[in-house]
Structure formats: C-alpha cells, structure tokens
Amino acid sequence: MKIKQIYTGCLAQGAYYIESNGEVAIIDPLREIDNYIQTANEDHATIKYVFETHFHADFVSGHVTLSEKTGADIIFGPTASPSFKALIAEDGEEFKLGKCIIRVLHTPGHTMESTTYLLFDENRKEHAIFSGDTLFLGDVGRPDLAQKAASMTQEELAGLLFDSLRSKIMILPDETIIYPGHGAGSACGKNMSKETVGTIGDQKKNNYALREDMTKEEFIKEVTDGLTPPPSYFPLNVMLNKQGYESIDTIITRGTLALTPDKFESIAMNSDAIILDVRHESEFVKSHIPGSIFIGIAGSFAPWVGALLQDVRQKILLVVQEGKEAEVVTRLARVGFDQTLGYLQGGIEAWIASGKTTDNMRSISPDTFKETLSNNTLVFDVRKENEFTSEHLPHAKHTPLDFINDYIKLFPTQEPFYIYCAGGYRSVIAASILKARGFHNLINVEQGFSGIKKAGIETTQFICPSTLK
Numbered sequence: 001m002k003i004k005q006i007y008t009g010c011l012a013q014g015a016y017y018i019e020s021n022g023e024v025a026i027i028d029p030l031r032e033i034d035n036y037i038q039t040a041n042e043d044h045a046t047i048k049y050v051f052e053t054h055f056h057a058d059f060v061s062g063h064v065t066l067s068e069k070t071g072a073d074i075i076f077g078p079t080a081s082p083s084f085k086a087l088i089a090e091d092g093e094e095f096k097l098g099k100c101i102i103r104v105l106h107t108p109g110h111t112m113e114s115t116t117y118l119l120f121d122e123n124r125k126e127h128a129i130f131s132g133d134t135l136f137l138g139d140v141g142r143p144d145l146a147q148k149a150a151s152m153t154q155e156e157l158a159g160l161l162f163d164s165l166r167s168k169i170m171i172l173p174d175e176t177i178i179y180p181g182h183g184a185g186s187a188c189g190k191n192m193s194k195e196t197v198g199t200i201g202d203q204k205k206n207n208y209a210l211r212e213d214m215t216k217e218e219f220i221k222e223v224t225d226g227l228t229p230p231p232s233y234f235p236l237n238v239m240l241n242k243q244g245y246e247s248i249d250t251i252i253t254r255g256t257l258a259l260t261p262d263k264f265e266s267i268a269m270n271s272d273a274i275i276l277d278v279r280h281e282s283e284f285v286k287s288h289i290p291g292s293i294f295i296g297i298a299g300s301f302a303p304w305v306g307a308l309l310q311d312v313r314q315k316i317l318l319v320v321q322e323g324k325e326a327e328v329v330t331r332l333a334r335v336g337f338d339q340t341l342g343y344l345q346g347g348i349e350a351w352i353a354s355g356k357t358t359d360n361m362r363s364i365s366p367d368t369f370k371e372t373l374s375n376n377t378l379v380f381d382v383r384k385e386n387e388f389t390s391e392h393l394p395h396a397k398h399t400p401l402d403f404i405n406d407y408i409k410l411f412p413t414q415e416p417f418y419i420y421c422a423g424g425y426r427s428v429i430a431a432s433i434l435k436a437r438g439f440h441n442l443i444n445v446e447q448g449f450s451g452i453k454k455a456g457i458e459t460t461q462f463i464c465p466s467t468l469k
Contacts, residue, residue, distance in 0.1 A: 001100055001121055002043070003128065005179060006035065007196055010302055011059050011334060012185035014196055016130055018119065020098025025049040026072070027117060027130045028181055029062035031248050031334055036066060047072045049095060051102070053132025053181060054114040055080070055241045057145050057234035058188055058303070060336045064244050077115025078106045083243040089115070100127075105168045107134040109161020110141030110188075112150045116169060128177035129200075134161070135169055136180045138193035140209045144227055145188070145234060154227075158220040170210060174201025187231060187303065228385075228402070233306040237336045240312070248333050255318070255329035255340030261354040264317060264344045273315035273341055276305075278328050279348075281428040285444065287348055290359040292319060294432035297328055299425045302335045307402055308433065312336035318343035361431055363444040366451035369418065373457065378417035380410075382430040383449065387422060393452065394460045401426045404433055411439055420445035420452060 004017040008030060016027040017039055024040045024047045040047050047070040050063045054077070064084055067074045074086040075095070081088075089095075091106035101120040108114055110133045121127040133141035143157035150157060177199055184194045191208070204210050209223060259267065268275055275292035277284050278301065284294040295304050297320075306312075312335070320328050320343050329340050344351060352358060364372070373379075381388050381396040388398045399407035401421070411417065411434060419434075421427040424447050431444050445452065453459065 001098075001127075003119075003179070004039065005196060006030075007183070008334075009185075010300055010331065012183045012192075013059060014179060014181060014183070016179055018097065018100070018102075019043050019045050020100040020122070022046065023048045023098040025051055025095075025097050025102060026066060027051045027179075028053055028056070028132065029066055031060050031062045031065070032330055033062040033066045033069065033248075036062075037070065040070075046070075048097065049102075050074045051117055051130070052076050052080075052241075053116070053130065053134070054111045055082075055238045056133075057230070057238050058182075058186065058306075059334050060237055060240050060245060062248075063241075065247055075104075077104055077113050079108070080113035081242075105129070107131075107161075107164035107168050109143055109157055109159075109164045110134055111146040112157075112160075114141070114164075118172070126173055126176050128179055129169065129172065130179045130181075131169070132181040133188050134164060135178060135203070135207075136182060136189050136192045137178065137195050137198045137203065138207055139189040139191040140165065140207075140223060142189060142227055142230075143223060145230055146238075149238075154224050155220050158223045159216055161223070162216045162219040165210065169200065170204065170212075172200050174199060174204065176200045178203060185300065185303075187234075187307075190226060190228075231303075231307040231402075232310040233312055233336060236312045237306075240336050245336075246338055248330065251333050251338045251340070252326055252329050255316075255332070255342065256325045257342035258345040259317070259342040260345055261351050261356055264342070264351075265356065267341060268317055271315055271341075273317050274309070275317050275319060276309075277319040277432075278324070279319065279321055281425055283348075284428060284432065285361045285363045287352070287358045287360055288432075289319060289344075289348070289351060290357055291436050292432065293436060294428050296425060296428075297324065297331065301328075302331045304401075304426075304429060305332060305337060306335045308404070308429070309337065313339060315339045315341055317341055319348060320344075322347060359435070361428070361435065361444055362442070363428075363446050365446050366455035366457070369445050369452070370455045370457050372418075378412060378415060380417060380419045380430075381449075382419060382421050382426050387449075391449075391459050391461045393420075394458065396420075399430075401430050404430050408434075408437065412441065413439065414441060416441050416443060418443045418445055421448045423448045423450055 002019040089104040099122040103118040105116040144154040379396040382401040
C-alpha cells in the first residue's frame with residue numbers, strides 16, 4: 001500500500017494518491033491531473049476511483065477531467081447531486097482497492113454531502129481517514145458555506161457536524177492517521193495547524209472542537225464564533241464542481257496566447273477584461289500599465305485573485321514574467337478563473353518600447369516613513385483583523401485587503417495617505433486597486449509592518465484584559 005499526499009501550498013490543499021496491488025484511488029484531485037496519471041504509470045498501476053469528499057468551494061477539482069482521461073469512477077458521498085455521471089455511495093459502502101478497502105463515512109456538517117473516507121489496510125485494520133473539510137488538524141470545517149444550498153442555518157449545520165465527528169470519527173482507534181483536505185492558510189477553517197498529517201488521538205487532545213466533555217451547544221457556539229464572510233467566488237466554484245467545466249488543456253491554450261502590445265491594448269479597451277499584473281511587487285511599483293491590478297504569483301496568488309476579482313467569469317489579460325504564462329493560467333483555473341484571454345508578449349518592456357503610457361507607484365522606505373510620520377498623518381493598515389488587533393500603528397485605520405471594496409469611501413481623494421501590510425505584498429495589491437479607481441495620492445510603505453518595527457516606529461500592542469492587575 002502506498003499513500004502520497006500532494007500538497008499545494010498556495011491553496012493550502014491536500015490531494016491524495018492511494019495505490020494497492022496495481023489499483024489507484026485519487027482523493028480530491030486538483031484540476032491539473034497529469035501528475036496523478038504520471039505517478040500511476042510509474043507504479044504500473046491503473047486509476048480506478050476518484051473520490052470527492054464534497055463539492056469544494058475554494059478550488060475547482062480535477063475529478064471530471066481525470067475520469068474522462070482514465071475511465072475511473074467518480075464517487076461522492078450520500079445526498080450529492082452532480083450534473084455529470086458519478087456514483088453516489090451509501091453510508092458505510094465499501095470499495096475494494098487492490099488488497100485494501102475504502103469505506104464511506106457520511107459526515108455532514110461542513111456541507112450536507114461531506115464524506116470522510118476510511119482506509120483499511122491489507123489486514124483489515126483501520127489505517128487512515130481522508131477527512132476533506134470535515135476535520136482539520138486543530139479545527140473543523142466551517143458550517144456556513146453551504147447553509148443556503150442546504151436550506152439550513154449555520155447553527156443547524158454545526159449541530160450535524162458535532163454528531164458526525166462524535167459518531168463516525170472520534171470512535172476510531174487513536175492511532176488512525178488523519179489526512180485533511182486543508183492546512184493553515186485555507187479560508188475553509190479558522191484555526192488550522194501548519195501540520196498536514198496527524199492522528200485521531202492527537203486531535204482528541206489538541207483540537208478544541210473534539211473535547212470529550214464538550215456539549216453540542218458549546219460546540220455550535222465555538223465553531224460559529226468569529227467566522228468572517230466567505231469569499232464571494234466560493235459559490236461559483238461549488239457550481240463548477242457540481243456541474244462540470246472546460247478541460248484545463250483548452251483553458252491553458254487560450255490563456256497562453258501571446259498578444260502584441262497593440263493587440264493587448266485593443267482587447268483591454270474594447271472588452272471588460274481586466275489587466276492582471278503578476279510580477280514581483282517591486283517591478284509593479286517601478287512601472288506598470290495604467291489601470292492594471294497587481295496580484296503577484298510569489299504570494300498567495302490564487303486565493304487573493306478569488307477574493308478580490310470575485311467573479312470567475314471575469315475576463316483577464318496577463319502581464320507576466322516570461323516563461324511563467326502556463327503556470328499563472330493554471331493557478332487561475334484552480335480557483336475557477338478560466339477566462340484568461342492571453343498575455344502581453346515581451347512584457348512591460350515591449351509595452352514601453354512601443355511608446356505606450358506607463359504608470360508607477362510612490363513607495364517609500366520605513367526610515368523615510370518614520371521621518372514623515374506625525375499625529376496628523378493618514379495611515380491605512382490592510383492586514384487581517386487578528387494582525388491589526390495584535391499590534392498596529394497608533395493612528396492607523398484598519399481597512400483589510402480581503403474587503404477593500406467595502407472601505408473605498410474611507411480613503412481621501414486629495415490628501416496624501418500611506419498604506420502598509422505585513423511585508424509589502426498586500427499593500428501593493430491594495431494600492432493597485434485604489435489607483436485603478438482613481439486614488440493617485442497614496443504612498444506605499446515598503447517592507448510593511450516588519451520594516452516599520454525595524455525602523456523603531458512606535459506601535460500600539462493589544463493587551464489582554466486578563467493580564468491587567
């Protein structure tokens with residue numbers, strides 16, 4: 001028996017390859033499937049099953065394409081209703097994989113069709129669970145993503161999740177391995193560990209949601225407390241996972257079309273396509289196409305695209321480092337953004353050489369910022385709430401990047417203002433969005449809060465009330 005975790009850091013997502021005696025099962029595959037097929041070929045094995053733990057909201061799965069290319073059966077848990085051919089398994093149903101068995105454990109709560117897959121080894125011993133978004137390390141799946149589709153409140157779904165965990169998962173042997181669907185950084189939970197493999201026994205000790213003395217009422221309160229609104233692209237990804245989608249090969253072919261500066265400009269002017277610049281933030285600051293949006297591939301690229309562009313039907317034109325075109329189109333497609341129309345051939349250098357207009361962004365060092373800073377300086381912090389609460393500049397206004405569109409009216413249109421994040425990546429994203437909307441009076445603080453602290457600028461720290469005497 002062979003188990004391979006295929007972890008994608010930018011999505012904090014785990015897909016799984018299981019092989020036994022020449023037969024393979026793939027669990028929650030990403031959209032680019034060649035890696036799974038190649039690994040099976042190297043093992044002289046056949047992909048027999050594609051198991052889906054649920055209809056994913058944060059990425060588009062590769063289940064449809066993988067089934068089409070290999071003939072493998074797509075398997076969902078009870079109550080799933082995809083538009084394509086799939087096997088809807090019953091709770092407790094078992095599937096033979098070589099010398100192993102995979103049992104279906106219906107574990108509703110994150111979504112109604114959410115299913116955990118229990119793997120028995122050759123000796124019929126419980127070896128591992130593939131828990132999808134039902135159970136993470138340090139957390140459980142948020143119960144608010146499927147409430148509309150399920151016609152239930154998040155509290156009702158949380159109650160189902162409580163029952164699922166205690167009746168299906170916590171009763172398994174403590175040594176049972178947990179392979180979760182996500183790790184730290186995913187928007188599908190709020191308190192996930194950086195570790196990507198654990199055990200049932202360890203989680204009973206360390207996961208707040210698996211406390212043995214916890215009542216259902218306590219569970220519901222704690223699991224639903226502090227949930228931020230999910231990104232608006234999530235329901236659109238669920239729809240793609242449920243109804244099917246274009247082949248990623250077609251999307252890559254379309255998206256990697258080389259466009260001359262004239263053709264690029266013509267499409268940008270005569271369509272509703274946005275210009276997405278994915279280079280390093282320092283390159284964007286120095287020179288970029290007016291009105292373009294920066295989201296660099298060096299950061300959490302795909303989740304930020306989803307959170308900020310929101311509509312997966314959005315047409316996109318790319319400014320990208322040479323040789324990275326296919327990678328960027330693929331990473332966009334992972335979160336459902338399939339309408340990339342091509343990229344600027346020759347990059348920003350070709351744009352400049354053709355005599356076309358460029359813009360830049362005013363950006364200063366933390367030391368220069370320190371010299372400028374006063375009580376009247378307008379400063380905006382675009383980090384997440386927990387980062388801001390922990391420590392920030394005394395006079396900074398909090399305008400988190402995740403919801404920057406909700407804070408547009410707070411930014412002045414005439415007075416100069418400064419913007420910072422943790423390290424300089426998110427502030428340039430936010431600044432590019434603001435510039436595209438006509439705010440040219442902004443100044444980016446390089447190196448973000450880490451640079452601000454190194455420069456010795458005074459900050460305000462949160463003091464927990466319990467520490468006060």
